[in-house]
Structures are given as C-alpha cells and as structure tokens.
Amino acid sequence: MKKIGVIGGGIIGLATALKIQNKFPHSKVFVFDKESKLGEHQSGRNSGVLHCGLYYEPGSLKAKLAVSGIQQMTKFCNEHKISHDICGKIVVASNFIEEKYLDNLALRGKKNGLKNLKFLTNSDLNTREPNVNAIKSLLVPEEGIVDYKMVMHTMAKIIKKKNGEIILSTKINKCRNLNNKVIISDSKNEWEFDLIFSCAGLYSDRNYKNLTGEKPLLKIIPFRGEYLMLKPEAKKLFNHLIYPVPDPIYPFLGVHFTRLINGEKEVGPNAVFA
Ligand SMILES: Cc1cc2nc3c(=O)[nH]c(=O)nc-3n(C[C@H](O)[C@H](O)[C@H](O)COP(=O)(O)OP(=O)(O)OC[C@H]3O[C@@H](n4cnc5c(N)ncnc54)[C@H](O)[C@@H]3O)c2cc1C
Incomplete structure (x- = not known):
C-alpha cells in the first residue's frame, strides 16, 4: 500500500x-x-463564487480547469447536497474602454465553451438589475455561489x-x-x-x-481582500452577482457585489498587501 x-x-x-x-x-x-x-x-475566506472560465485565455490550462472545475464542483455539490445556487453573473462595462474589454471577454467565454452568454439590452438589464447602470453588460448564466x-x-x-x-x-x-x-x-x-x-x-x-533548501522559482506577493457586508435595507439593490470588467493591468477581478449562500450580500474585495 x-x-x-x-x-x-x-x-x-x-x-x-x-x-x-x-x-x-x-x-x-x-x-x-x-x-x-x-x-x-x-x-x-473568498467570495464563494463558482467561476466558469470566462476570463482565461482559450486553450490554456486555466481555461480548461475552470470549465471542467465548475462542472465537477456542481456535480459534487448535488451528490452531497451542498448548498449552491447557479444565480448567474452580470459583468458591467462602465466606459468605452471597458466596453472593448467586455467584447473580448465575451469572445473568450464563447471560445471556452460557456453556454448562453449574452449581451443584455438596456431593458433586459433594467428588468434584472434596476439599480445597475452600464454602457454594456454581459450575462453569464452558468456562474453561481456555493458554501466552500x-x-x-x-x-x-x-x-x-x-x-x-x-x-x-x-x-x-x-x-x-x-x-x-x-x-x-x-x-x-x-x-x-x-x-x-x-x-x-x-x-x-x-x-x-x-x-x-533551494531558492524558489517564483516569489508570491500576497494580498488580503477585505469585504463589506451590506446592511439589510441595501440587500435588495442587486439580484445577480455583479462584476466590473477586470482591468488587465491588475491580476484581480475587481470589486464585485456578491450574494452569499446564507442570504447575506457583500461587496469586495479590495486588495491590500498582506
Ligand atoms: C479575496 C479572494 C477572493 C476569492 N474569491 C474566489 C471565488 O469567489 N471563487 C473562487 O473559485 N476562487 C476565489 N478565490 C481564489 C481561491 O480562494 C483560491 O484559489 C483557493 O482558495 C486556493 O486554495 P489553496 O488550497 O491553494 O490555498 P489555501 O486555501 O490558502 O490553503 C493552503 C493551506 O496550506 C496550509 N499550509 C501552508 N503551509 C503549510 C505547512 N508548512 N504545513 C502545513 N500546512 C500548511 C495553510 O494553513 C492553508 O490552510 C479568491 C481568492 C481571494 C484571495
């Protein structure tokens, strides 16, 4: 053995x-x-989001692992009755530069095999998220939340x-x-x-x-992410996971609004040197 x-x-x-x-x-x-x-x-201590491979370079190991990972994770959760909710995510472009990046993300997502990705019309967005303003928004219906x-x-x-x-x-x-x-x-x-x-x-x-006893091949620069919990009266302000378009110069997804599996809602994370 x-x-x-x-x-x-x-x-x-x-x-x-x-x-x-x-x-x-x-x-x-x-x-x-x-x-x-x-x-x-x-x-x-993370956002508890089930990511489905929107962000990663098509064909890369990260993209393949994210796509297969969410399938394996939801199967595992179903088999073991672990709370999760495929509530969908909306990625929001707030200016014309982000709009271009969002087009690129949609293309990547499509190449990575994500299903039912769609740009929302203003009226679609308004129905789903009346408090979100966007130049352009992308619905990623396969994403969700889980109790990690x-x-x-x-x-x-x-x-x-x-x-x-x-x-x-x-x-x-x-x-x-x-x-x-x-x-x-x-x-x-x-x-x-x-x-x-x-x-x-x-x-x-x-x-x-x-x-x-050897010198590491790389050095990790750790960041801590801090979140704010929304007050009860603010919880009704959004319904899906709301993400910004990530700024490609940073290795972060950006501050997002997240539903938690226990019904709470939070906003974060920032990124501070740990
Ligand atoms: C702010 C933030 C938000 C995130 N949000 C999400 C999200 O919503 N969805 C998502 O999929 N991913 C998210 N991530 C990424 C995700 O959390 C990580 O990719 C994942 O948790 C990494 O898991 P890990 O097991 O590699 O690391 P860790 O969870 O850090 O585990 C490493 C473990 O190793 C132990 N350890 C280290 N050295 C030793 C030693 N010498 N002896 C014994 N034990 C040791 C530590 O105690 C620790 O428990 C987020 C990350 C951050 C920072």
Whole structure:
C-alpha cells in the first residue's frame, strides 16, 4: 500500500487528496495543515463564487480547469447536497474602454465553451438589475455561489471515510529523501511517505525553500481582500452577482457585489498587501 502525504488543507489539498484516493483506492492518504481548522486561509475566506472560465485565455490550462472545475464542483455539490445556487453573473462595462474589454471577454467565454452568454439590452438589464447602470453588460448564466466551507468539510469527511487522515495544527517544516521514501516532519514528529504533494497556497514559495533548501522559482506577493457586508435595507439593490470588467493591468477581478449562500450580500474585495 502506497502512503501519500498532502501538505495544505485548503480546497486544493483536500481535492488533491480525494482524487488520489479515487484513483488509487489502496493508497493511504494523509492531509496536513498548520492551522487548527481546515480552510482557514483563502479557501474559507473568498467570495464563494463558482467561476466558469470566462476570463482565461482559450486553450490554456486555466481555461480548461475552470470549465471542467465548475462542472465537477456542481456535480459534487448535488451528490452531497451542498448548498449552491447557479444565480448567474452580470459583468458591467462602465466606459468605452471597458466596453472593448467586455467584447473580448465575451469572445473568450464563447471560445471556452460557456453556454448562453449574452449581451443584455438596456431593458433586459433594467428588468434584472434596476439599480445597475452600464454602457454594456454581459450575462453569464452558468456562474453561481456555493458554501466552500461546507465543500471542504464534506471532502474531509469522505477522505476520512476512505481511510485517510487529516492532521491539523501541524506545520510541516522539513523534508528529506531516504531510500526512495520522503520523510517530512514538524517540530515534534516525522512521517514517511512514498510521495508528497505540496498544496500550500500562498506559502508555496516559503515551503519550497524550507522543504528543498533551494531558492524558489517564483516569489508570491500576497494580498488580503477585505469585504463589506451590506446592511439589510441595501440587500435588495442587486439580484445577480455583479462584476466590473477586470482591468488587465491588475491580476484581480475587481470589486464585485456578491450574494452569499446564507442570504447575506457583500461587496469586495479590495486588495491590500498582506
Ligand atoms: C479575496 C479572494 C477572493 C476569492 N474569491 C474566489 C471565488 O469567489 N471563487 C473562487 O473559485 N476562487 C476565489 N478565490 C481564489 C481561491 O480562494 C483560491 O484559489 C483557493 O482558495 C486556493 O486554495 P489553496 O488550497 O491553494 O490555498 P489555501 O486555501 O490558502 O490553503 C493552503 C493551506 O496550506 C496550509 N499550509 C501552508 N503551509 C503549510 C505547512 N508548512 N504545513 C502545513 N500546512 C500548511 C495553510 O494553513 C492553508 O490552510 C479568491 C481568492 C481571494 C484571495
């Protein structure tokens, strides 16, 4: 029986562990996280949006993964009765420069195979979103919202049911090879594996340095995103997810209005150096 270790209990680490268990049912998989709960970083603190591949370069790995990812995620949510809602997104151009970018996004989305993308007429937009002003707007009906904490909780339950282990409050800080095995350790214990996967999110570059002793191939510059929760009386101001057209000089999607699966509504995120 192969023993496989996954460092990082965010959504990527948990999904990786599940895929390994499905592909190699006789393996024994361990997931380690340095926090006392799963999803304490990005995965449990994001906008909760199910993206469907509108933004990415057609043919790129990101585009393929986004398109297949939303299908796999909604299937997973349906199978495990996890709250989600394909409520649709509207991307809004507010000036003529954004209008050009929006045309380009629509083209990308079409090439990526997104279904029923359509530019809204003024009256369509007004019916759907009476409080939104736009020069041009694009409806992306396949996008939605989900409770990612519940997704992670469910993944962890399945991993344990399939004989996997989730080890929390354990920061992996060393790694060495010994006779074809990989030994990883925190400050107290060590574990021996046939293979390890590092899914450490924004700590990936630091972990790479700690675990391999080599200079990381890239440096992560982390940003924190802050959100504001809408007051009850403001919640009726929008119905779909409302996104701006992203400014291509920044690696962000822009401040958006989001419905949350628990009925709350929020606006954000900004981006501050973390
Ligand atoms: C503000 C914001 C909003 C976003 N909104 C969305 C959205 O709406 N929809 C969407 O699909 N995506 C969204 N994203 C992106 C998405 O959240 C991330 O792509 C995803 O959560 C990355 O998951 P991860 O598992 O790689 O990282 P993380 O969730 O950061 O998990 C990494 C884990 O590794 C652990 N770890 C690190 N080092 C060690 C170590 N040495 N030992 C043990 N454990 C370790 C950490 O504790 C952490 O739990 C958003 C991101 C941000 C920042």
